Amino acid sequence: MVRTTLTAAALSIMLPAVAGAVEADWSKVADALGKSGTEMPGGVYRVGLPRTDLHVKLDGVDIKPTLALGSWLAFKSKGDATMVMGDLVLTEDEVGPVMKKLTENGIEITALHNHLLRAQPATLYMHVLGHGDPAKLATAVHDGLALSKTPIGNATASANSQAPTPVASSSQAPAAGSEQPARNGASTATTSSQAPSARSEQPARNTPNTVATSSQSPAGGSEEPARLDLDTAMIDRTLGARGKAVGGVYQVGVPRAETIHDNGMEVPIAMGSAEAINFQPTGGGKAAVTGDFVLTAKEVNPVLHALRENGIEVTAVHNHMLDDEPRLFFMHFWANDDAAKLAKGLRAALDQVNVARS
Numbered sequence: 001m002v003r004t005t006l007t008a009a010a011l012s013i014m015l016p017a018v019a020g021a022v023e024a025d026w027s028k029v030a031d032a033l034g035k036s037g038t039e040m041p042g043g044v045y046r047v048g049l050p051r052t053d054l055h056v057k058l059d060g061v062d063i064k065p066t067l068a069l070g071s072w073l074a075f076k077s078k079g080d081a082t083m084v085m086g087d088l089v090l091t092e093d094e095v096g097p098v099m100k101k102l103t104e105n106g107i108e109i110t111a112l113h114n115h116l117l118r119a120q121p122a123t124l125y126m127h128v129l130g131h132g133d134p135a136k137l138a139t140a141v142h143d144g145l146a147l148s149k150t151p152i153g154n155a156t157a158s159a160n161s162q163a164p165t166p167v168a169s170s171s172q173a174p175a176a177g178s179e180q181p182a183r184n185g186a187s188t189a190t191t192s193s194q195a196p197s198a199r200s201e202q203p204a205r206n207t208p209n210t211v212a213t214s215s216q217s218p219a220g221g222s223e224e225p226a227r228l229d230l231d232t233a234m235i236d237r238t239l240g241a242r243g244k245a246v247g248g249v250y251q252v253g254v255p256r257a258e259t260i261h262d263n264g265m266e267v268p269i270a271m272g273s274a275e276a277i278n279f280q281p282t283g284g285g286k287a288a289v290t291g292d293f294v295l296t297a298k299e300v301n302p303v304l305h306a307l308r309e310n311g312i313e314v315t316a317v318h319n320h321m322l323d324d325e326p327r328l329f330f331m332h333f334w335a336n337d338d339a340a341k342l343a344k345g346l347r348a349a350l351d352q353v354n355v356a357r358s
Helices: 002-023 027-033 092-104 134-145 232-239 297-309 339-350
Strands: 038-040 044-050 070-078 081-091 108-113 123-131 244-246 249-255 274-283 286-295 313-318 329-338
Touching (some): 027 044, 027 134, 070 134, 081 134, 092 123, 092 134, 108 313, 123 134, 232 249, 274 339, 286 297, 297 313, 297 329, 297 339
Antiparallel strands (some): 038 044, 044 070, 070 081, 081 123, 108 123, 249 274, 286 329
């Protein structure tokens, strides 16, 4: 009897582990999409689909895919339910056909908008949501993206393949050949406890936690920060968060203090719930910066004022989700100026946000 009881107890412990292992097998999603991704903290499987086919220029700056042209999809399972969220970078003529196919296949459109102004050619960002069987969701999104010129490889690598370590939620996605997500080792949060506030050269006592996620995901083969024409140590100190160089762009992600939910399911940082700040060096100590601040209603105008007072243009304010809790607004920004000046302005904006702090 004792032996039977112990066996039953052992089974009760082992079965959930087996179930979890099944949930973690994302190979069918990779096969359906035609491209593998990376397993991230929070049970998220994220696939970067950078628009390396586009050559976009804004205010004389050639936009790198890791700065603002990264489509991405993130899958998360909870029990028998799987949710997919994503941000698809599209040209104007691609929006209609892609939207039609996605909605026909049961994928919801939760937002469609700009992130940048004056970019040529103009790009739009379509946020998507789906619930159901993960492979069917991946097939539905694949069929929609097939009506765009988004590069989709024929890879069938499973989620067990080793991918490079991602960096800092938003449309900053990996460049060709990269499976790392970026707002944003496998997305392990790090903290810089010696970073000064925007108004001080002394180390700040409460500095934002850093997260490895960005809406612009990393490019293939991460670069070392030293290879960028940019003082990344200064950026880390000023923002109070440690970033990572990916595809010629320095990406910094900072998580909010709250746990974000959408339709009752947790939205981890790898699904776009962190502040995303990206620097692309433009020479002579200057950088183009863009990304998005993830904000509650009361934070919107304080952050907007902080950005504008520091010479950073606010280019869009909108929602990405429909049933999020707390209700969130995403503020996109742009500037091309002295990197140190911009870092101080961005820190002034971060100081208005309820981010996770050390």
